[in-house]
Amino acid sequence: MNPYLPREAQIIKRSEESPNTVSLLLRLTDGQPYDFAPGQFNMLYLYGCGEVAISVVSDAEDSGLLMHTIRALGRVTRGLTALKPGGRIGLRGPFGRGWPMTEAEGQDVVIVTGGLGCAPSVSVIHHILSRRERYGRLSILQGVKHTDDLIWRAQYDTWSALPDVEVMLAADVAEPGWHGHVGLVTTLFDRLHLAADRTVAMLCGPEVMMRAGAEGLQVLGLNADSIHLSMERNMQCAVGHCGHCQIGAHFVCRNGPVFRWPEVRSLLGTRGF
Amino acid sequence: MDNSGILPRGALQSLLDALTDRGYRTIGPQVRDNAIQYLDLADVGQLPAGWTDDQAPGSYRLSRVESPRCFAWATGPQALKPYLFCSREVLWRAERDATGKLDFSTSQTNGAPVAIIGARACDLAALALQDRHFLGAIRDPYYDARRDTLFIVALHCAFPADTCFCASTGDGPRAKQGFDLALSELDEGFLVEVGTERGAAVAAQLPLQPSRPEQHRQAEQEIEEAAHQQFRQLPSRDLQSALFARLEHPRWDAVAARCLSCGNCTSVCPTCFCHAEQDVPALGGARTEHVREWDSCFSVGHSHLHGFVVRPETRHRYRQWLTHKLGSWHTQYGRSGCVGCGRCITWCPVGIDITEEATAITGDNWEPRGSA
Ligand code: SF4
Ligand code: SF4
Ligand code: FES
Numbered sequence: 001m002n003p004y005l006p007r008e009a010q011i012i013k014r015s016e017e018s019p020n021t022v023s024l025l026l027r028l029t030d031g032q033p034y035d036f037a038p039g040q041f042n043m044l045y046l047y048g049c050g051e052v053a054i055s056v057v058s059d060a061e062d063s064g065l066l067m068h069t070i071r072a073l074g075r076v077t078r079g080l081t082a083l084k085p086g087g088r089i090g091l092r093g094p095f096g097r098g099w100p101m102t103e104a105e106g107q108d109v110v111i112v113t114g115g116l117g118c119a120p121s122v123s124v125i126h127h128i129l130s131r132r133e134r135y136g137r138l139s140i141l142q143g144v145k146h147t148d149d150l151i152w153r154a155q156y157d158t159w160s161a162l163p164d165v166e167v168m169l170a171a172d173v174a175e176p177g178w179h180g181h182v183g184l185v186t187t188l189f190d191r192l193h194l195a196a197d198r199t200v201a202m203l204c205g206p207e208v209m210m211r212a213g214a215e216g217l218q219v220l221g222l223n224a225d226s227i228h229l230s231m232e233r234n235m236q237c238a239v240g241h242c243g244h245c246q247i248g249a250h251f252v253c254r255n256g257p258v259f260r261w262p263e264v265r266s267l268l269g270t271r272g273f
Numbered sequence: 274m275d276n277s278g279i280l281p282r283g284a285l286q287s288l289l290d291a292l293t294d295r296g297y298r299t300i301g302p303q304v305r306d307n308a309i310q311y312l313d314l315a316d317v318g319q320l321p322a323g324w325t326d327d328q329a330p331g332s333y334r335l336s337r338v339e340s341p342r343c344f345a346w347a348t349g350p351q352a353l354k355p356y357l358f359c360s361r362e363v364l365w366r367a368e369r370d371a372t373g374k375l376d377f378s379t380s381q382t383n384g385a386p387v388a389i390i391g392a393r394a395c396d397l398a399a400l401a402l403q404d405r406h407f408l409g410a411i412r413d414p415y416y417d418a419r420r421d422t423l424f425i426v427a428l429h430c431a432f433p434a435d436t437c438f439c440a441s442t443g444d445g446p447r448a449k450q451g452f453d454l455a456l457s458e459l460d461e462g463f464l465v466e467v468g469t470e471r472g473a474a475v476a477a478q479l480p481l482q483p484s485r486p487e488q489h490r491q492a493e494q495e496i497e498e499a500a501h502q503q504f505r506q507l508p509s510r511d512l513q514s515a516l517f518a519r520l521e522h523p524r525w526d527a528v529a530a531r532c533l534s535c536g537n538c539t540s541v542c543p544t545c546f547c548h549a550e551q552d553v554p555a556l557g558g559a560r561t562e563h564v565r566e567w568d569s570c571f572s573v574g575h576s577h578l579h580g581f582v583v584r585p586e587t588r589h590r591y592r593q594w595l596t597h598k599l600g601s602w603h604t605q606y607g608r609s610g611c612v613g614c615g616r617c618i619t620w621c622p623v624g625i626d627i628t629e630e631a632t633a634i635t636g637d638n639w640e641p642r643g644s645a
Contacts, residue, residue, distance in 0.1 A: 002414050004364045004563070008375045047369055048554040048561045073579040088375045090367065234578050236550045239411040243547035243568070244575060246597065248517070249604035254410075270520060272589030 006090030039098030045090030114205030143185025196221030278481035331624030386422030394445030399543030436615030441506035536569030538617035
């Protein structure tokens with residue numbers, strides 16, 4: 001098996017989530033099975049251009065299709081988000097260690113995200129909602145820079161209407177018409193009622209936010225080992241060979257992207273790692 | 274390991290011929306562009322007989338010596354690494370037909386197996402590390418195919434350069450493992466030591482003569498002296514914890530003020546494995562190649578993360594190189610990533626010396642400001 005060789009995938013559907021964020025629903029054309037765990041990622045390949053690491057947002061049991069939400073940030077992502085239904089791309093994956101879904105069974109789950117509707121957290125939300133009986137209370141705390149940035153608005157509304165799910169949104173800067181909380185996502189912690197001994201936290205977003213989030217959750221009584229973070233680094237090979245994704249001794253592509261807080265605490269926030 | 278005897282100097286060509294007969298492409302050291310380089314070697318006359326190297330921080334010079342020996346020098350800028358982990362290689366190709374359909378294919382072409390003559394102990398230790406990296410949980414098929422068929426003729430070092438410190442890392446100057454055959458060069462010929470069955474089969478074809486105990490004693494003594502001549506060394510303490518405890522040590526700024534962030538050190542280092550991937554489309558657009566090339570943690574692009582660079586300053590990059598090479602490697606591969614070859618010292622244009630930096634950073638009782 002050549003771990004570098006992509007498979008072909010076809011775009012079944014394309015939806016715009018925000019002016020520069022697009023979701024692509026994909027089908028692998030080789031008909032071979034594809035299994036992944038929430039929090040894992042694929043390398044998506046734009047013909048003639050290159051690959052980029054993007055986490056899977058769909059639920060693993062979604063009928064042979066998989067979904068990626070992509071923000072146009074660079075050459076490859078701009079090209080991918082411009083593709084039309086029927087278009088073809090390359091795909092390798094899934095890669096890495098995802099969220100601790102088994103460990104979280106029977107526990108309450110707190111999801112803290114910052115930035116653009118953080119993709120790695122969406123798959124975990126889908127996973128929990130479609131296996132509702134296995135998990136306790138689900139709290140989703142989402143921070144955004146501008147209220148404009150809030151993608152999946154409709155999804156958040158749907159989720160918050162579900163029993164035993166709470167959704168709290170915070171915007172750094174409120175636009176007119178925003179009635180939610182204003183401030184960093186961590187300022188929502190004041191309103192969080194946690195059963196600290198049976199809660200697993202999953203964080204993704206900018207590193208400063210995750211650091212503040214992990215520290216804040218520990219203050220609320222959460223065990224450091226129950227706090228999980230999804231890290232991002234330059235990824236090129238996704239199999240631990242190219243060296244780009246290292247943080248200290250960790251290869252984010254292979255040992256992560258999801259880490260326990262104590263595994264990354266010492267270097268998270270140290271500039272240059 | 275067997276001592277099979279001595280191959281008279283005049284019969285060295287028989288070794289190349291035996292390997293060629295077995296289908297190997299023979300590679301060995303030669304003088305090219307004022308440096309000793311490992312290149313295709315058809316005739317032992319191409320070996321650098323009578324040459325030696327003078328190495329110092331930021332300097333490499335070849336000079337002539339009165340000696341019949343072919344290996345009276347230490348290291349060139351590269352040895353084994355480029356023959357296994359190529360500096361540039363196509364990983365796969367993609368073709369797009371008129372309907373937009375993509376077809377991916379690997380480009381693996383297994384060339385003739387390679388036999389390397391004159392691999393040094395440091396290079397064999399580095400090879401063992403590259404094996405751990407590329408043939409670990411996920412195997413690199415390109416490296417794997419070349420590694421699988423590689424035939425290694427090692428050469429025990431008797432002429433270390435001033436930049437060498439393999440004795441302090443425990444990797445040399447004697448080649449201890451990982452070779453098919455190992456040679457000790459004496460003026461009159463080569464003592465041959467067999468490391469594998471493959472090696473024994475080749476040795477059996479050579480016109481070996483019985484060796485005398487004093488020849489072995491002399492070879493031993495030369496290797497021992499080679500170890501004693503080395504005056505550089507890495508601190509013997511636990512460098513991983515010492516370095517990570519000193520991430521804010523002022524010496525990082527001092528070394529960064531000299532470092533050009535050129536990446537020469539990483540490209541000559543036999544254990545560095547970083548590489549970048551890139552698509553190279555053919556004109557016309559129906560075909561593209563996905564290529565990998567050596568990359569360096571000193572390049573801006575290395576830590577690029579959409580619109581943001583994790584290591585913007587030279588200080589971060591030098592610190593990454595050192596904390597990885599001498600630190601994180603222990604966690605990743607069970608030992609330091611430095612085999613003491615000294616290449617990064619020699620080929621650094623400003624002569625930054627890894628042993629000196631590691632000593633300066635970890636040798637004092639420095640503590641971060643604010644700690645008790
Ligand atoms: S770090 Fe320098 S001395 Fe050590 S193996 Fe690499 S090039 Fe050789
Ligand atoms: S240490 Fe020397 S060789 Fe390495 S990047 Fe800096 S200047 Fe270049
Ligand atoms: S992405 Fe290449 S080592 Fe992790």
